[in-house]
Amino acid sequence: xxxxxxxxxxxxxxxxxxxxxxxxxxxxxxxxxxxxxxxxxxxxxxxxxxxxxxxxxxxxxxxxxxxxxxxxxxxxxxxxxxxxxxxxxxxxxxxxxxxxxxxxxxxxxxxxxxxxxxxxxxxxxxxxxxxxxxxxxxxxxxxxxxxxxxxxxxxxxxxxxxxxxxxxxxxxxxxxxxxxxxxxxxxxxxxxxxxxxxxxxxxxxxxxxxxxxxxxxxxxxxxxxxxxxxxxxxxxxxxxxxxxxxxxxxxxxxxxxxxxxxxxxxxxxx
Amino acid sequence: xxxxxxxxxxxxxxxxxxxxxxxxxxxxxxxxxxxxxxxxxxxxxxxxxxxxxxxxxxxxxxxxxxxxxxxxxxxxxxxxxxxxxxxxxxxxxxxxxxxxxxxxxxxxxxxxxxxxxxxxxxxxxxxxxxxxxxxxxxxxxxxxxxxxxxxxxxxxxxxxxxxxxxxxxxxxxxxxxxxxxxxxxxxxxxxxxxxxxxxxxxxxxxxxxxxxxxxxxxxxxxxxxxxxxxxxxxxxxxxxxxxxxxxxxxxxxxxxxxxxxxxxxxxxxxxxxxxxxxxxxxxxxxxxxxxxxxxxxxxxxxxxxxxxxxxxxxxxxxxxxxxxxxxxxxxxxxxxxxxxxxxxxxxxxxxxxxxxxxxxxxxxxxxxxxxxxxxxxxxxxxxxxxxxxxxxxxxxxxxxxxxxxxxxxxxxxxxxxxxxxxxxxxxx
Ligand code: SF4
Ligand code: SF4
Numbered sequence: 001x002x003x004x005x006x007x008x009x010x011x012x013x014x015x016x017x018x019x020x021x022x023x024x025x026x027x028x029x030x031x032x033x034x035x036x037x038x039x040x041x042x043x044x045x046x047x048x049x050x051x052x053x054x055x056x057x058x059x060x061x062x063x064x065x066x067x068x069x070x071x072x073x074x075x076x077x078x079x080x081x082x083x084x085x086x087x088x089x090x091x092x093x094x095x096x097x098x099x100x101x102x103x104x105x106x107x108x109x110x111x112x113x114x115x116x117x118x119x120x121x122x123x124x125x126x127x128x129x130x131x132x133x134x135x136x137x138x139x140x141x142x143x144x145x146x147x148x149x150x151x152x153x154x155x156x157x158x159x160x161x162x163x164x165x166x167x168x169x170x171x172x173x174x175x176x177x178x179x180x181x182x183x184x185x186x187x188x189x190x191x192x193x194x195x196x197x198x199x200x201x202x203x204x205x206x207x208x209x210x211x212x213x214x215x216x217x218x219x220x221x222x223x224x225x226x227x228x229x230x231x232x233x234x235x236x237x238x239x240x241x242x243x244x245x246x247x248x249x250x251x252x253x254x255x256x257x258x259x260x261x262x263x264x265x266x267x268x269x270x
Numbered sequence: 271x272x273x274x275x276x277x278x279x280x281x282x283x284x285x286x287x288x289x290x291x292x293x294x295x296x297x298x299x300x301x302x303x304x305x306x307x308x309x310x311x312x313x314x315x316x317x318x319x320x321x322x323x324x325x326x327x328x329x330x331x332x333x334x335x336x337x338x339x340x341x342x343x344x345x346x347x348x349x350x351x352x353x354x355x356x357x358x359x360x361x362x363x364x365x366x367x368x369x370x371x372x373x374x375x376x377x378x379x380x381x382x383x384x385x386x387x388x389x390x391x392x393x394x395x396x397x398x399x400x401x402x403x404x405x406x407x408x409x410x411x412x413x414x415x416x417x418x419x420x421x422x423x424x425x426x427x428x429x430x431x432x433x434x435x436x437x438x439x440x441x442x443x444x445x446x447x448x449x450x451x452x453x454x455x456x457x458x459x460x461x462x463x464x465x466x467x468x469x470x471x472x473x474x475x476x477x478x479x480x481x482x483x484x485x486x487x488x489x490x491x492x493x494x495x496x497x498x499x500x501x502x503x504x505x506x507x508x509x510x511x512x513x514x515x516x517x518x519x520x521x522x523x524x525x526x527x528x529x530x531x532x533x534x535x536x537x538x539x540x541x542x543x544x545x546x547x548x549x550x551x552x553x554x555x556x557x558x559x560x561x562x563x564x565x566x567x568x569x570x571x572x573x574x575x576x577x578x579x580x581x582x583x584x585x586x587x588x589x590x591x592x593x594x595x596x597x598x599x600x601x602x603x604x605x606x607x608x609x610x611x612x613x614x615x616x617x618x619x620x621x622x623x624x625x626x627x628x629x630x631x632x633x634x635x636x637x638x639x640x641x642x643x644x645x646x647x648x649x650x651x652x653x654x655x656x657x658x659x660x661x662x663x664x665x666x667x668x669x670x671x672x673x674x675x676x677x678x679x680x681x682x683x684x685x686x687x688x689x690x691x692x693x694x695x696x697x698x
Contacts, residue, residue, distance in 0.1 A: 017308070018308030018310060020330055020331060020332050020333040020336075021332075021333050021334070022330075022333030022336070022426045022427060023333075025333045025334060025425075025426055026425065026426055028377075028411075029411075029412075029415055029425050029426070031408040031409070031411055031412040031415070032412070034408065035397065035404070035408075038394075066308075068308030068309070068310065069308040069309075071308070072308055097330070098310075098312075098315065098327050098330050099310040099311065099312075099315065101315050101327075102311075102314070102315045106314065106315075110314070111309075111311035111314040111315070112309075112311075114311065114313060114314035114317075115309065115311050115312075115313050115314050116309075116518045116525075117518060118518065123308070123309055125308060125309055125311075128308075128310070144330065144427060145333065145424075145426045145427055148425075203423055203424060203429065204423075204429055207423055207429060207430050207437045207438045208437050208438055209429055209430075209432075209437050212323060212326055212429075214427070240320060243318060243319060243320070244323070247323070247326075247327060
């Protein structure tokens with residue numbers, strides 16, 4: 001897919017809604033190329049959404065963070081209106097990330113009570129969602145956080161009028177390419193690799209760990225039921241598995257439907 | 271007549287934050303640090319999660335302090351289930367936290383504080399005249415990231431550090447790389463101190479600060495189980511709820527903390543004041559040389575305190591690698607864990623100050639109650655105190671001048687680095 005570049009130096013903004021700012025940080029972590037890379041763009045904002053208030057038209061807006069308050073939503077809509085392309089960076093902006101893991105399980109009022117000891121939603125919090133729930137998204141760069149090579153390539157693609165290329169196959173493929181032993185088969189670990197978007201070079205299995213799904217489930221390709229079945233066979237109970245599946249997929253239809261409130265009381269049979 | 275002075279978006283404090291000051295005539299009526307970062311309710315959503323993956327979720331509270339969160343979380347779990355770790359694990363954890371400090375302080379000292387001091391609006395503008403300094407910062411940051419990557423598995427939100435130890439022990443060759451890198455960036459770290467030292471903070475503050483830091487043991491470091499307070503008292507971290515009193519305010523999504531009803535300060539300056547006798551090597555020399563610049567009542571001194579810690583962490587990382595190599599690294603199995611009904615508290619000195627994690631578990635090893643107190647939340651009351659002092663001192667000056675100084679103070683606290691790094695600041 002391509003897009004039409006209007007300016008030789010595309011006007012860009014990097015914005016942040018509710019998250020940990022890890023994706024901006026990964027961009028800054030491109031230490032070796034950072035200064036040269038950023039010089040190819042006309043940067044209108046690199047963070048705080050409100051510095052956007054003068055309503056500069058942008059060629060590309062990169063957004064990290066989830067929509068978690070009505071303030072986030074207002075900012076998001078403003079950015080969308082004023083940008084030709086909107087690129088969601090990181091799992092917060094795509095799927096709502098870990099802060100969405102209890103969506104449909106506990107209400108905002110319950111969470112308020114738990115953390116702040118009051119029921120009133122004084123902060124106008126919303127159930128955390130990815131930006132795609134509210135506005136059109138033109139491209140997504142997955143990960144919690146994004147991989148820096150991937151975001152570098154995405155910047156270069158966009159500069160050339162191409163859309164970023166993101167893997168549509170699971171982490172398992174990278175595990176095989178690296179020759180790592182499967183941690184499900186060899187060690188009965190509850191790995192989510194089979195349903196999670198590749199691109200991290202199978203970091204966790206490479207360290208002998210099970211994937212917890214930080215790059216998000218592969219859209220349209222995910223068979224959550226089959227994953228549930230696989231892990232059941234390895235001795236994990238439903239509560240444990242569903243809890244686990246929700247870490248990064250509280251908003252993911254397939255997974256949302258697997259677990260209701262009761263199932264989240266996640267005890268593990270020992 | 272009352273007027274309101276507002277800084278809408280300051281430097282973000284773990285997200286978005288601002289300052290509101292209400293002035294009546296020539297008196298300051300009210301000072302508020304507003305934080306309107308969307309709440310993520312970590313202490314609530316984590317409930318029912320089995321212990322082994324708690325650190326993986328909780329570390330996502332913050333990107334720049336991800337290892338601090340994961341280690342505070344891991345230590346809380348280990349305390350709950352009485353798990354001891356090997357010496358090798360302790361050294362590797364120390365190394366990891368020094369790496370995080372290097373990365374975080376490099377960003378703050380060079381990209382955030384220095385442009386203020388050298389009279390530039392941001393680091394990018396500074397780069398046009400002082401490319402060498404921006405490059406030095408990036409080299410340091412990269413060195414910190416190398417440690418992070420090697421020990422934890424990724425620069426942000428790694429996975430290799432676990433309850434009981436590490437999943438994979440880094441190879442000797444990779445550790446040697448770290449050593450080489452530390453030797454390379456030593457000069458850059460020292461440059462940070464020298465540059466800041468040339469510009470003495472010009473503001474004066476009258477109130478005394480109460481400082482809190484963890485007791486790191488024999489060496490100047492970032493992990494410990496005892497809280498040191500500048501009033502001379504010491505407390506086990508299990509007592510933290512009696513020391514740090516939190517309350518909820520409606521103008522901010524962060525809670526406000528006090529100690530015996532007084533604001534207090536955590537972070538590099540607090541650590542340096544309370545643990546200065548433990549400094550060694552170049553950091554000690556530099557501390558001695560610039561001691562008169564480090565003023566206990568001046569929050570701006572936090573900048574140079576960070577710069578000195580940066581020098582210390584680079585040297586310490588090199589030392590720790592040597593220590594590991596001379597012992598010979600060994601593969602270790604993670605210990606088996608017996609879960610039980612229990613509670614555990616863990617604390618770590620994150621780059622910005624003490625960070626507490628506190629969990630209560632049911633008998634199956636799932637968390638049923640959780641409390642986290644971040645350093646930024648602890649500092650807010652002290653920041654408000656200092657904003658008030660600034661405005662009172664400058665009350666006859668024009669508004670923009672007051673605002674500039676408020677920002678200077680806010681930034682010295684380094685509220686949240688990934689957010690407040692003004693690499694690029696847009697003109698309004
Ligand atoms: S996706 Fe992960 S790294 Fe990015 S902002 Fe959210 S929590 Fe942080
Ligand atoms: S293996 Fe899974 S959890 Fe680990 S980095 Fe890759 S996607 Fe994230």
